[in-house]
Amino acid sequence: MPKPLLQLMDLILSQKKTHVSSFNVAAKTLGREFFKENVEGKDFDSSSGKDVLSILANEVLAQIASLTLAGHETTASTLTWSLFELCNHPEQQNRISAEILQVRSRHGSTGKLTSEDYDSMPFMNAVIKETLRFHRIAPALLRVLACDNVIPLSDPVTTSTGVKVTEIPVEKGQLVEIGIGYYNRNPTVWGSDADVWNPDRFLGELDKQTPVGVYTNFLTFSIMIFKNIYPNTTTRRWSPLLYWLAFFAVMELQVILFELIESFKFALPKAGINIKRRMLGL
Numbered sequence: 195m196p197k198p199l200l201q202l203m204d205l206i207l208s209q210k211k212t213h214v215s216s217f218n219v220a221a222k223t224l225g226r227e228f229f230k231e232n233v234e235g236k237d238f239d240s241s242s243g244k245d246v247l248s249i250l251a252n253e254v255l256a257q258i259a260s261l262t263l264a265g266h267e268t269t270a271s272t273l274t275w276s277l278f279e280l281c282n283h284p285e286q287q288n289r290i291s292a293e294i295l296q297v298r299s300r301h302g303s304t305g306k307l308t309s310e311d312y313d314s315m316p317f318m319n320a321v322i323k324e325t326l327r328f329h330r331i332a333p334a335l336l337r338v339l340a341c342d343n344v345i346p347l348s349d350p351v352t353t354s355t356g357v358k359v360t361e362i363p364v365e366k367g368q369l370v371e372i373g374i375g376y377y378n379r380n381p382t383v384w385g386s387d388a389d390v391w392n393p394d395r396f397l398g399e400l401d402k403q404t405p406v407g408v409y410t411n412f413l414t415f416s417i418m419i420f421k422n423i424y425p426n427t428t429t430r431r432w433s434p435l436l437y438w439l440a441f442f443a444v445m446e447l448q449v450i451l452f453e454l455i456e457s458f459k460f461a462l463p464k465a466g467i468n469i470k471r472r473m474l475g476l
């Protein structure tokens with residue numbers, strides 16, 4: 195599509211844009227309340243001043259908005275899909291319950307647990323990984339190319355005219371969209387059951403491979419080695435921040451899933467419910 199047309203389309207208000215802008219307003223309101231509660235004697239009106247404090251407040255409010263969206267909806271949706279899968283696979287839910295009993299037998303029912311305890315539960319962690327793989331939250335990674343380059347293909351493609359393509363030339367300024375779901379369910383990476391939710395795949399050798407992702411071998415949390423392969427291709431590159439965010443998200447998932455499965459048994463109101471994924475904030 196021609197660039198001017200794309201720029202024009204960008205100006206048109208869509209339902210999604212309205213949704214994002216009302217989200218921003220709500221997140222900033224929440225951020226202001228957070229300020230009032232946590233910064234003694236400060237009632238920031240970040241919109242007015244240009245002093246250091248107001249600039250700082252604006253920055254923090256923007257961060258609160260990103261963290262509410264990036265850090266809340268992502269883990270909440272992943273947790274929802276984990277529970278949905280566990281409802282469809284009650285035997286797998288029982289395997290997590292058995293691991294919880296083992297951990298509790300070491301610490302008692304009210305003992306304080308550490309991250310080592312959560313990491314010592316291979317099956318619960320396999321469920322988290324498989325859900326992150328199978329139900330990726332963000333659909334794609336977007337990169338604007340900083341210079342002309344070529345993307346090598348691991349599997350050559352033969353075009354309709356019979357030409358074998360082994361690499362794709364790309365131009366500076368071009369937007370490249372990397373399909374997370376495509377990679378996460380690619381049979382050449384995951385085997386013929388790539389389209390099946392099967393946590394056991396993460397109990398074997400596969401779990402020791404991390405060739406692509408920030409966490410385990412999937413793209414759900416973005417790419418770790420992109421920078422090393424194509425040093426100049428991206429305007430946004432992997433940062434250590436993403437690494438820590440991924441592990442923070444996994445810790446959240448471990449703790450909440452543990453508590454929920456320990457306290458409740460999850461089941462669907464009736465069998466065979468098919469849930470259609472729709473894009474919300476992300």
Ligand code: HEM
Nearest residue numbers: 260264265268269272331332335414415416417433439443
């Ligand atoms: C299941 C949980 C999560 C998933 C699947 C997820 C996924 C992602 C993805 C795909 C990106 C884009 C990275 C890129 O463009 O290369 C991203 C960025 C980001 N995420 Fe998450 N995320 C999760 C949890 C969290 C949490 C818990 C936080 C914060 C507490 C968070 C904060 C962020 C931030 C700040 C960025 C932007 C980083 C940057 O541009 O350098 N995310 N996340």
